[in-house]
Amino acid sequence: MSQFNFVSDLQNALIMDGETRGPAPRWKKKLEASLNGSVNTTRSVLSVSYNTSFSGVQAPTKTPGKSSEGKTKKSNTTPTKTPGGGDRFIPNRAATNFELAHFLVNKDSGDKSDEENDKATTSNSNESNVQASAHKGERQKLLSEVTQVPGDSNGGRILCYQNKAPAAPESHTNPLKVVYSIKTPISTKSGSRYIPTTSERILDAPDFINDYYLNLMDWSGDNIVAVALGSCVYLWNAASGNIEQLTEFEEGDYAGSLSWIQEGQILAIGNSTGAVELWDCSKVKRLRVMDGHSARVGSLAWNSFLVSSGSRDGTIIHHDVRSREHKISSLAGHTQEVCGLKWSTDFKYLASGGNDNLVNVWSLASSGVGTASEALHKFNEHQAAVRALAWCPWQPSTLASGGGTADRCIKFWNVNNGSLIKSVDSKSQVCSLLFSRHYKELISAHGFANNQLTIWKYPTMVKQADLTGHTSRVLQMAMSPDGSTVISAGADETLRLWNCFAPDPLAAKKSASVNSKAKQSVFRQSIR
Amino acid sequence: MSAQATKNCITLKGSAQIIVEYLKYGIHSILFQRGIYPAENFDSTQQYGLTILMSKDPKIETFLKNVLSQTEEWLSKNMINKISMVITNAHSKEVLECWDFKMQAEMGDNQSADPTQRTSSKEVLRIQNEIRDVMRQISATVSYLPLLDCICTFDVMIHTLENTELPAKWDETGAIVIQNAQAVQLRSFSTGLHKVETVVNYKMST
Numbered sequence: 001m002s003q004f005n006f007v008s009d010l011q012n013a014l015i016m017d018g019e020t021r022g023p024a025p026r027w028k029k030k031l032e033a034s035l036n037g038s039v040n041t042t043r044s045v046l047s048v049s050y051n052t053s054f055s056g057v058q059a060p061t062k063t064p065g066k067s068s069e070g071k072t073k074k075s076n077t078t079p080t081k082t083p084g085g086g087d088r089f090i091p092n093r094a095a096t097n098f099e100l101a102h103f104l105v106n107k108d109s110g111d112k113s114d115e116e117n118d119k120a121t122t123s124n125s126n127e128s129n130v131q132a133s134a135h136k137g138e139r140q141k142l143l144s145e146v147t148q149v150p151g152d153s154n155g156g157r158i159l160c161y162q163n164k165a166p167a168a169p170e171s172h173t174n175p176l177k178v179v180y181s182i183k184t185p186i187s188t189k190s191g192s193r194y195i196p197t198t199s200e201r202i203l204d205a206p207d208f209i210n211d212y213y214l215n216l217m218d219w220s221g222d223n224i225v226a227v228a229l230g231s232c233v234y235l236w237n238a239a240s241g242n243i244e245q246l247t248e249f250e251e252g253d254y255a256g257s258l259s260w261i262q263e264g265q266i267l268a269i270g271n272s273t274g275a276v277e278l279w280d281c282s283k284v285k286r287l288r289v290m291d292g293h294s295a296r297v298g299s300l301a302w303n304s305f306l307v308s309s310g311s312r313d314g315t316i317i318h319h320d321v322r323s324r325e326h327k328i329s330s331l332a333g334h335t336q337e338v339c340g341l342k343w344s345t346d347f348k349y350l351a352s353g354g355n356d357n358l359v360n361v362w363s364l365a366s367s368g369v370g371t372a373s374e375a376l377h378k379f380n381e382h383q384a385a386v387r388a389l390a391w392c393p394w395q396p397s398t399l400a401s402g403g404g405t406a407d408r409c410i411k412f413w414n415v416n417n418g419s420l421i422k423s424v425d426s427k428s429q430v431c432s433l434l435f436s437r438h439y440k441e442l443i444s445a446h447g448f449a450n451n452q453l454t455i456w457k458y459p460t461m462v463k464q465a466d467l468t469g470h471t472s473r474v475l476q477m478a479m480s481p482d483g484s485t486v487i488s489a490g491a492d493e494t495l496r497l498w499n500c501f502a503p504d505p506l507a508a509k510k511s512a513s514v515n516s517k518a519k520q521s522v523f524r525q526s527i528r
Numbered sequence: 529m530s531a532q533a534t535k536n537c538i539t540l541k542g543s544a545q546i547i548v549e550y551l552k553y554g555i556h557s558i559l560f561q562r563g564i565y566p567a568e569n570f571d572s573t574q575q576y577g578l579t580i581l582m583s584k585d586p587k588i589e590t591f592l593k594n595v596l597s598q599t600e601e602w603l604s605k606n607m608i609n610k611i612s613m614v615i616t617n618a619h620s621k622e623v624l625e626c627w628d629f630k631m632q633a634e635m636g637d638n639q640s641a642d643p644t645q646r647t648s649s650k651e652v653l654r655i656q657n658e659i660r661d662v663m664r665q666i667s668a669t670v671s672y673l674p675l676l677d678c679i680c681t682f683d684v685m686i687h688t689l690e691n692t693e694l695p696a697k698w699d700e701t702g703a704i705v706i707q708n709a710q711a712v713q714l715r716s717f718s719t720g721l722h723k724v725e726t727v728v729n730y731k732m733s734t
Contacts, residue, residue: 174564174676
């Protein structure tokens with residue numbers, strides 16, 4: 001990361017308007033987040049430097065005239081760790097012709113006075129266009145026209161086929177409209193049980209990193225919630241409410257993923273340098289550091305003594321936490337950042353989802369430790385990055401996966417034969433999925449427009465309830481050890497607790513009485 | 529032809545084929561991803577290790593077939609500078625979006641002055657991987673491109689050299705201009721004989 005710090009320092013040093021240096025204060029980030037709306041702002045060190053250098057501009061509108069030069073520079077120097085450049089788009093200004101535009105603008109201001117009356121020309125010839133510009137708004141429009149002067153089209157013909165393609169039918173509405181249009185929350189169908197649709201408790205989570213590719217919260221079997229806020233990792237004891245800081249990373253580094261071991265107080269932390277750290281949380285002590293990745297670790301999954309880590313470098317590594325040579329195998333099934341990783345409930349399969357839109361399913365290796373190095377199934381049906389993965393607790397071969405903004409589907413797979421069971425359009429980015437243990441239901445976390453949690457009946461996928469409250473996308477969910485409560489972490493920097501899977505009191509009573517009866521009959525049997 | 533020569537080399541014609549195939553899948557994918565035509569009229573196919581949705585509207589199919597076969601002919605003579613897929617409002621005829629596929633001839637391995645003699649030894653699999661990355665980017669553009677909230681149609685414009693003869697059923701048109709445009713460049717790929725850059729120009733909403 002040091003070279004990035006250097007780049008950001010350099011850029012801060014170049015700013016002449018006396019802006020604050022270093023990371024932006026929280027109010028500023030919040031202001032920016034609200035301005036950006038649903039735009040995925042990542043708060044890595046990199047983008048912080050980007051933010052500060054532009055904080056003088058009132059809103060992040062991309063007016064070509066104002067911030068042109070700084071941005072061109074930026075797009076050239078943006079370093080990415082993702083293999084092959086990554087999928088995130090920073091508009092590449094190489095396509096627009098800034099030198100020519102700049103020249104034309106300067107020329108315009110020079111001989112504006114004698115060209116003032118030459119307003120009538122609105123043809124395609126760009127020079128006369130710019131010269132005619134009178135006031136600011138018009139000028140900006142003209143600028144953008146100038147900047148797309150096609151440099152290579154001088155001399156040459158533009159040809160097209162006479163029989164044109166048909167227009168879309170008149171009744172057609174763009175299916176993407178659901179992504180853009182904000183509707184009031186949909187009235188939920190009355191289910192068979194009561195689900196509270198407001199959160200039971202709200203915790204403040206300042207500096208929670210709004211990054212789709214990280215997994216920053218987990219709930220342990222000992223009822224402790226681990227959450228990473230900025231560069232720190234905190235433990236919140238859900239029973240007592242105590243808060244404890246586990247660790248703080250050095251300047252610029254941060255935790256990319258957190259995962260509790262199935263039983264006990266061992267927490268695995270994947271950090272931004274690519275190492276996996278093991279912490280004993282009862283003693284607040286770091287046990288060991290396991291390296292192996294060349295980029296940040298964004299996902300982790302435990303299988304008894306094995307911890308699997310997925311990284312931005314596209315690989316998944318199985319670490320045996322007991323042995324000195326911890327690295328068992330490395331899986332190269334993704335070409336981009338691995339952001340979802342889950343072992344199946346029977347620990348026979350590992351599912352991984354990546355920024356390359358793939359869901360891979362890996363079967364247990366013949367040795368019983370780790371997985372085979374070739375994926376058992378490669379599902380490429382998602383049209384966006386897959387981060388949300390969940391295994392069905394009552395059907396161990398069923399995997400649920402949810403895609404990002406461009407996809408918005410929740411898909412169910414049978415990993416025995418590799419077939420797609422069902423696909424449901426959720427109409428919003430799917431950030432996280434969890435199956436309930438008490439009910440045949442699952443809960444999904446969404447982003448824009450409603451930032452809601454949705455409870456679905458499985459397998460009919462009838463919507464049971466929408467839990468709203470978050471004001472920005474819900475990034476992560478975790479379930480309490482008793483399976484009754486779900487905690488959700490949103491980009492609005494809050495953690496919310498939802499008591500949505502509380503066992504039905506009548507059913508609980510019934511099962512208790514059945515149990516006592518069963519005990520009686522067994523007792524009688526033994527007498528006979 | 530000897531066994532060595534056939535082993536692994538792409539001629540100008542082969543390169544044109546690869547690019548036209550990319551254009552076909554790319555254009556279909558854009559039509560689907562941008563929601564220009566109803567989703568029911570698309571079928572999924574597997575290509576480049578991806579699921580790509582292809583329009584099954586016979587009119588669109590024949591239009592693209594005609595355009596692309598002519599494109600392939602011109603490409604194999606290196607006569608094309610740029611291919612633009614233009615998305616327009618069907619009623620107001622306003623241009624909303626323009627996908628530019630810029631072609632650049634490359635020298636290949638033997639640096640021959642005669643383009644028809646040039647060959648490239650780049651592996652097809654590697655080219656396809658590069659294409660796959662571009663296709664993924666195309667499907668990811670949905671997240672930032674503005675909504676096309678009107679009945680739209682599309683057209684393909686081919687920017688050729690000055691001396692190109694106009695074939696039957698083809699017309700010459702003028703350049704298109706998008707008001708208040710923003711351009712985003714996607715990744716590029718190369719067959720060794722052609723380098724293809726994909727750029728999307730879109731109209732910024734106010």
